[in-house]
Amino acid sequence: MGEHGEQTGDTDEPTVREARMDSATDAFVTHRNLLFTVAYEMLGSAADAEDVLQETWLRWAGVDLGTVRDRRSYLVRMTTRQALSRLRALRRRKESYVGPWLPEPLLTAPDVAEDVELADSVSMAMMLVLETLAPVERAVFVLREVFDLGYDEIAEAVDKSPAAVRQIAHRARTHVAARRPRGVVSxxxxxxxxxxxxxxxxxxxxxxxxxxxxxxxxxxxxxxxxxxxxxxxxxxxxxxxxxxxxxxxxxxxxxxxxxxxxxxxxxxxxxxxxxxxxxxxxxxxxxxxxxxxxxxxxxxxxxxxxxx
Known part of the structure; x- marks a missing residue:
C-alpha cells in the first residue's frame, strides 16, 4: 500500500508540473503579440524586445499561477518592468551612437495597418517622438494611450501611485501632442x-x-x-x-x-x-x-x- 502510494505520488507530481507549465505557456502565447508590441514601442528595437520577452518568459515560468488574478495584466506588468530596465541601459548606449539613431524597422501585417491608432503609434515618426520622453513617461504613454490600460494597472507596472501616473500621463500626452505628425494620412x-x-x-x-x-x-x-x-x-x-x-x-x-x-x-x-x-x-x-x-x-x- 505504502509502496503503491509512493508510485502514485511519483507519477502525479510531473503531471501537475506539466499541466502548470502548459497553462503558463498558453497564457504567454496568447498575449505574446501584445507583449512584443509593448516592448518594441518602449525600446524601438525588435531584437531588444525579443530579449525582454525571453526574460519575461523565464520569470513567468516560475510564477505560482494560483496567485495571479489577471494573467494578461500580470504579463504586461512583467514585460514593462523588464523593458524599463533595458531602456535605461539603451539610453546610455545611444549617447555614444554614431550619427542619427532610428528605430529598427519592423515588418507589420495588414491587420496592424487597419488599426489606425496602433499603426500610428509604431510609425517611424511617432517612435522618434517617443524617444524624447523619459523612460517612465514613455512606458506610461504607451500603456495608457496605445493600449488603454487603467491608471491603477499602469501604476503597478511602473511602481508609482495612480495619482502620479495620471500626472505623468498628462505631461507625456502634452509633450507628444506638440511633436507628433499633424494629421492622419491614409x-x-x-x-x-x-x-x-x-x-x-x-x-x-x-x-x-x-x-x-x-x-x-x-x-x-x-x-x-x-x-x-x-x-x-x-x-x-x-x-x-x-x-x-x-x-x-x-x-x-x-x-x-x-x-x-x-x-x-x-x-x-x-x-x-x-x-x-x-x-x-x-x-x-x-x-x-x-x-x-x-x-x-x-x-x-x-x-x-x-x-x-
Missing part, C-alpha cells in the same frame, strides 16, 4: 506618394522629387558608424533631392509594410541595403527615415527573404 495616400517617389528616385527625375518633398524636409540616415550615412540630419528639399539622386542605379526599390505604414525596401545584390520610411504632411513628404545599419536590417532581411 494608407492609400501614403502608397500613392511612395509609388511616385519610387519612380522619381529610379529615374533620377530631380524636378519630380522637388515637387514631392516639402521645402523644409528632413532626411535622417542611420548607418550606426558601420556603413556610410549622413552623420547629421540633411535639411532642405535641394540637399535631400541631391542625396536621393545618388542612390545606387543597380538597386531595386520594392514596397513593403513597415511599422504600420507603406515603406520602400532598397536591395543591392539581393540583400537589403536600406529601408526608407516617410512622414507625409499636407500631401508633401516632410520626413525621410533611411535605416542602413546592418544590425537593424538582419531581421527584416530574413523575413522578406523567406516571404519572397
Amino acid at each position: 494608407q492609400a495616400e501614403t502608397r500613392d506618394v511612395l509609388a511616385a517617389f519610387r519612380r522619381a528616385v529610379e529615374t533620377g527625375d530631380l524636378q519630380r522629387l522637388l515637387d514631392m518633398i516639402a521645402p523644409d524636409v528632413v532626411l535622417l540616415s542611420d548607418g550606426g558608424g558601420v556603413v556610410q550615412a549622413a552623420l547629421a540630419p540633411v535639411v532642405g528639399a535641394g540637399r535631400v533631392a541631391h542625396v536621393l539622386r545618388r542612390i545606387n542605379a543597380t538597386a531595386s526599390l520594392r514596397p513593403a509594410q513597415v511599422n504600420g505604414h507603406p515603406a520602400l525596401v532598397l536591395r543591392v545584390d539581393g540583400g537589403i541595403d536600406t529601408v526608407i520610411a516617410v512622414r507625409i504632411d499636407d500631401g508633401l513628404i516632410t520626413g525621410l527615415y533611411a535605416v542602413r545599419n546592418p544590425e537593424k536590417l538582419s531581421r527584416i532581411d530574413r523575413e522578406t527573404t523567406v516571404s519572397r
Whole structure:
C-alpha cells in the first residue's frame, strides 16, 4: 500500500508540473503579440524586445499561477518592468551612437495597418517622438494611450501611485501632442506618394522629387558608424533631392509594410541595403527615415527573404 502510494505520488507530481507549465505557456502565447508590441514601442528595437520577452518568459515560468488574478495584466506588468530596465541601459548606449539613431524597422501585417491608432503609434515618426520622453513617461504613454490600460494597472507596472501616473500621463500626452505628425494620412495616400517617389528616385527625375518633398524636409540616415550615412540630419528639399539622386542605379526599390505604414525596401545584390520610411504632411513628404545599419536590417532581411 505504502509502496503503491509512493508510485502514485511519483507519477502525479510531473503531471501537475506539466499541466502548470502548459497553462503558463498558453497564457504567454496568447498575449505574446501584445507583449512584443509593448516592448518594441518602449525600446524601438525588435531584437531588444525579443530579449525582454525571453526574460519575461523565464520569470513567468516560475510564477505560482494560483496567485495571479489577471494573467494578461500580470504579463504586461512583467514585460514593462523588464523593458524599463533595458531602456535605461539603451539610453546610455545611444549617447555614444554614431550619427542619427532610428528605430529598427519592423515588418507589420495588414491587420496592424487597419488599426489606425496602433499603426500610428509604431510609425517611424511617432517612435522618434517617443524617444524624447523619459523612460517612465514613455512606458506610461504607451500603456495608457496605445493600449488603454487603467491608471491603477499602469501604476503597478511602473511602481508609482495612480495619482502620479495620471500626472505623468498628462505631461507625456502634452509633450507628444506638440511633436507628433499633424494629421492622419491614409494608407492609400501614403502608397500613392511612395509609388511616385519610387519612380522619381529610379529615374533620377530631380524636378519630380522637388515637387514631392516639402521645402523644409528632413532626411535622417542611420548607418550606426558601420556603413556610410549622413552623420547629421540633411535639411532642405535641394540637399535631400541631391542625396536621393545618388542612390545606387543597380538597386531595386520594392514596397513593403513597415511599422504600420507603406515603406520602400532598397536591395543591392539581393540583400537589403536600406529601408526608407516617410512622414507625409499636407500631401508633401516632410520626413525621410533611411535605416542602413546592418544590425537593424538582419531581421527584416530574413523575413522578406523567406516571404519572397
